[in-house]
Amino acid sequence: MKSKPPLRQLVQKDFFKRLMLPLGVLSIVAVTAAGVAELRNLYIAHKVFVKTVDRSISMGMSAAHRTLRHMALSAEESQEPTQEVSLGGALEFHRIVVFKALGAPGLGRSALAPPASVDVPLSLFPDLADWPAVSVPYYSRPLDAPTLAVLVRAEQFFAMGELNLKSVERLVQNISTASPENLVLVLDRFGNVIYHPDSQMIRTQENMGHEPLVKRGLASWQPRVLLDMLDHRFVFATTWRVMPWNWVIIVGKPLTQAVLTPLLWVMMGIMATVFLAAFALSIAFKRRIDQMIVQPINHLKTQWDAITQQHNTELLREAADASPFLELQIFAHELRRSTQDLLEQETALRTQGRELYRILESIGDAVIVTDTGGRIVRMNAHAGRLTGWNPSQALGRPAQRILSMVDPRSGKPLQSLDALVLSTGVAQNLHGHALLKAADGSQKVVTHNAAPIRDDTGALYGVVLVVRDATAEYEALRLLEESEKKYRQIMETMEEAYMELEPNGRLSFCNPATLKILGGSWDELQHKTYRDFADEVTAQRMRTFFSEIYASGSSLGLQDFTIHDLQGRLKTVEISAGVRYGEDGRPIGFRVLARDITEKVEALEQSRRLEKILMQTQKMESLGTLAGGVAHEFNNLLQAMSGYLEMALNHTDAQDPRSRWLSRVQEAAFKARDLIRRLLSFARQTEPIPEPMSLNDVVEETLELLQKSIPRMIEIQKDLGPNLPVLVADRLQVEQVIINLVANARDAIESDNPGTIRLKTRAHTDDNGQAWIRLEIADTGGGIPEEIQDRIFDPFFTTKGPGKGTGLGLSTVYGIVANHGGRIHFESRPGFGTTFFVDFPVKPGSVEAPARKAEVLSEETTAPTPSDITLLVVDDEPMLVELIQGLLESAGYNVVTAGSGEDALTCLTQNNGRIDAVLLDLSMPGMGGRRCLEILRTQYPHLPVIVASGDTAHEIFRDPKRFGAHGCIAKPYRLQTLMETLHNVLRKSGS
Template identity: 30%
Template sequence: MEIKQTTEYQQLLQENEILKNQLQEFQKGFVNLEQTSLVHGGSLLYSLIQSLPLSIYAKDLSGRFVFANNYYCRNLGQPEEEIIGKTDFDIHPPTLAEKYLADDERIMAFRKIEAIEEEWKSIGGEKSFVKVIKSPLYEFGSRSEVQKIVGTMGIFWDITERKVAEEKLVNSEEKYRQILENIQEGYIELDNDLNLVFCNDSFCSLFSLSSVEMLTRNILDLVDESAQRSLRSFLNLVLFQNIQSESGDFTFISPEPSPLTLNLSISPLKSEKHQVIGIRVVVRNISETIRATKEKQELEKQLAQAQKLESIGTLAGGIAHDFNNILFIIQGYTDLAITDLSKQRDPSVKLTKVREATTRAMHLIEQMLSFARTSEKQRIPIDIRPVVKEALKLLRSALPATITINKDIKSSGQYFVLADPTEIHQVVMNLCTNAGQEMADTGGVLEVTLDHCDIPENEPQRQPGLKSGSYLLITIKDSGKGIADEDLSRIFEPFFTTKPVGEGTGLGLSVVHGIITGMDGFIFVESFENVGTTFTIYLPTTEKIITHKKSSEKVIPKGTHEHILLVEDDEVLREMISNMLEELNYTCTTAANGTEGFEIFNTQPEKFDLLLTDQTMPGLTGDALSLAVRAINQTLPIILCTGFSEKLSAEKSAELGIDIFLSKPILVESLADALHTLLHKNP
């Protein structure tokens, strides 16, 4: 807009200068108008003045008209003879006449030419706007020397159309300004150097600054130094890459303790010649939305965790049954091995059975801890067939023997999906547990099917909202009592349950629905009373990731008498691990707790090549001991072991500088590999 106004101003100056020169020429013909032939039309100049599409007049010292050309008379609506001899007070309203008189007196007093834009009215009262060049009228001598002022003269033309357009522009700009000032969104304009050249109050309020203060800033000043590069690159999209619109979220420096996250919608600011001269930015404060989203995600995590605990309670009987069987195997084969030793027979076959049983117990515990653990979702391409099989195996022990489980897992097809194994496990456990509870009194059949399904683009929708694509199809069907029609539409609502008080929280199906939709999948239910219920799940498939494993016989690596500091509070475990280390050709010093371990190490820190410590111990815990030891020796390798810890995971231990994190029970092969990795690194 400023460029346009400047151009118009320059044009007007040029027009004024031309008209002033013409006016000076016209003045020569107006001396003693009543006595010259000009009045009687005998002059070429007179003919020219009468034919111009400009209103031209002349007045004497008293303000009476002595000349008015044809165009002036036509605009006024009166013939020349009715104008000559009259003053402005005879023709125009008093207010205008007084203004015209003051103009004439000022022009004659200061002997100057003025260009004035003013209101003008005809005899009929029609209002218009004119641009007038007013000048003193001089009497010239025979040598064209100025003798005296004999009146005033003027040339004017109609500018009403332009004034109306300007007024509309001003009103439009005011309306535009009012809109920008009153919208809730922030609005700013930046020049090519990213300096703020305009900002509304909404934007200023985000930073508790006035508009005067804000217009001294560069937008990069409003973000941390670490974010300036990404913000500059984003804004350069419209400055240098011809992008017409773009949107992005950025964190700005906030006057409040909480982060200020803003969504920026940018577009180019262009001149009349369509050159990019800056950036328009619409700013939306999405800080509350971001916080609300994080709170929602946290609540969803808590909801899922609560449901997991509910499921674990349901499965407790089956888990106890499995563990009793495992303990029975361990106890029985141990007794038989002792008998073999007493009779000098080889007990290795029976001891192998004991080890197989302990491995089975270890996997069962690992599965339950994985299911119960609160962890971040890590969706990776996985084949879900083993996950489903493990869940059904665990369910078999928990469900009554009167319920038959039929599984149909197709061997061919695409079974890889982008998922978290724990989530898949939770979905199968929830749906199958619900089905088992529905058939607990009467018995029945639980059918679980895995298959591949392709839905072409032109095929009619099988289910509402289901899109075309490649899917893994999971079907879980029971022969229970079914779900009543009035309850069917509400089963995925949190806390909705048809079970008696105290027998369910109503979280299971809500969590299942959240997991499936979070994977861009679909879940549908069909149920008939006294016939049964079928849940059908569609999960988008993904590409299989192929890994190649080297097939070589496992060799347990041994040490070269490196000195290990072993810290373990359980006496039996401490003795067993010490024996394992000696068998692996390591020297071992033991401590019964973290405090004792630190005292031993602090006495002779150069004596030890590695620290092997338990996590949960009275006094100094394993992670605290590791930090204390690292303060003395920053390069000492550390292995931390734990049976279970809510506070410490492999990721968190790595952040503390712990080299390897092992979960109990620890196989001798795993311990040997960990020690060899840390103590025999390639230089």
């Protein structure tokens, strides 16, 4: 490509260098010359003006000085007193005062003392060492005008004149008449105004020493030309000092008036000249531009039109070579290259359009394009298959007709998304799924979204809709929802607590069972860790437990931990845990299953206590069995002792002292008998059998039984009410109530301190008319703490130490009283003792309470002894057999003896009906008395049988006839009791 000059170079050559540059240089030179000339003329004018003012002021001040000097010398010669005159002249005086100084001459300001008539202060004169002395301008009140004073001296006389500054003003104004535009200032050496164009400045005696221009003028003793600020504007000025008065004259002119105005006229002339020259040159320049620019561009346009028809870019190469300047040549080449690129891009766009069409048709989703009216302008093949419409038939139809969608759950029609996009201008997504009704009647579950289509300016011109067949996805989602619902139901209904912990132990998820165990809501628990529910020891165990699981990656089985919930309640939980992994396979925490086994642990503990109680009960049963055997032996021994004692008493004179001794021994034997009976009945478990009794008697007998178990330091007080109603209850259980309450009262009193146990009985009637028998048992112990008073009747609750109580005493008492229809309550104050109140109901129709149980269960007391009665005595103790045989034979009976039940049956068989009655012991070896009694009842139903036993709690004593016996007698018994029983039995049987 041949190099061409650039357009900038051509323009610079033809326009700038040939026209603009010469004109610019000429203008600058002309303006500079005009400005310099104007400043020079201004300087000359100012200099002339300043000299004129200086000459006039100097002449006037010299004349004034001469006048004052003459008057001072005249006064010196004439020695006349002070006088005051007024003189005229170029510089007028307001007044002149001649006076004689009162001080010594030649002593300066301190010695100069003008008379009192002189009212001008000497302080207005800045320097009295130089004569004549000139004051600063000041305002004179007597004169009512601004002035300044000139002081001239002779030897002793002084002449002082006060200048009329108006005369100075007239002098300057007369000189300024020829040049009124000048700014004229007359100042003293301190900057005080003597003359100013503004008369107000003179009247107010302003000081202008602060102005930059004035400051520079005052500082110079030589005439100077200055350019500086004065009154906030630049002023071109000339300064001149008036000697010997040290006044400064400043003549100036604002810079805008001094230079710019003349320069403006000069520039206007230059511009007119330039305009004429430019007009002449522009015609030639236009022709040159048309030749070098316009014609080549038109030629380039012609070539471009040819290219659009022929698609031949080589035509632009020729236009580029013919371009007269570089820019047009470059433009032609760039246009050729751009055109080539555009043609290539057009080809690529056509290829891309075909590819995009194939891609659109290959997309697995339905793609539909609508215009701003909602009519379909394009849709792919999959859209046709999904909707059942042929794409060519769907074009131009409303999209709402092609895409008929309803809610899959409710069946309600859904709003079209294309209408929402057209109204809002933003993309829309269908949340969830929709049911699409196709043209062929089929239905499919789809997802749906729409987005606006905009042009390059941002204007909306259509909507693109994308519809995806989500039938399989919807079905999978439905199955997932069912699975999640099932999982959620399992989590919500499972008894076990499920929770997920972070590695630091913080709770991140839990089911309702967890909330129940920990006693709080999710908001209260979500920021807590397992350490918030355990003491330090348990927290350390749990930390070790989780650390081992985290390290091993597997569960370590079940472990029990004691925790507390948010309310502080202690609970025992059984925990199993495993590691929870993230999607990347790394551990992210723990999964924990926990079960509240508090009740199980308590039940196990209770079971252990029950087992101990059962073992104790078994021991008691064994003890009862043992006691029964031992009691039988003791009763036999007591029977022998009491029998022989009775025989001895019968053969001893009543007045014999030995009779009394034997009676005491016999009483002791019967007390021993009663004690054995109580122990035996208490040690054996029997069914409750209500019977009428006296509560006072039961209290007395029970206290006798407990007497040895109560320390001597504890006093027993009894307040037993008289004439109590008959109590119908199980005697043994009533005794057990008294024993338990008295034992608790005993244990409540400290062993080292004296105390009192008080038992009181009385009868009362409540508001409903129900009669009650009340038993009160009070102690002076430490009382029951308030915090446990609600629990004292709970089974297994005890405050005693291990091995000192089972916790069943008061619960047993409560159960016995309740089973009898009674009620129990207590009053207790810590430190003041406890009182239990037990009420037993009085049963209607109760008979009088029986006296102490007699040894005889017969009905009559007289007993004739027929000599023809034969008795069979059956007992395994030979000593008793011998005793009873001797007693009965001494009473006139015929006695046959047998040592066992088998011997008794053999004896009956041998005597062949000669036996009239049988006295049978229950406790014997071999078949025993019970089995023997059954055989006798079967084989000898009419034979009277009297049962003798030391166990009065045996059920045969309650109903002898049910067992086939005709009477019962308790060992040890008296001979009289035996005789009465035999008499009654034989009388009833007709023997």
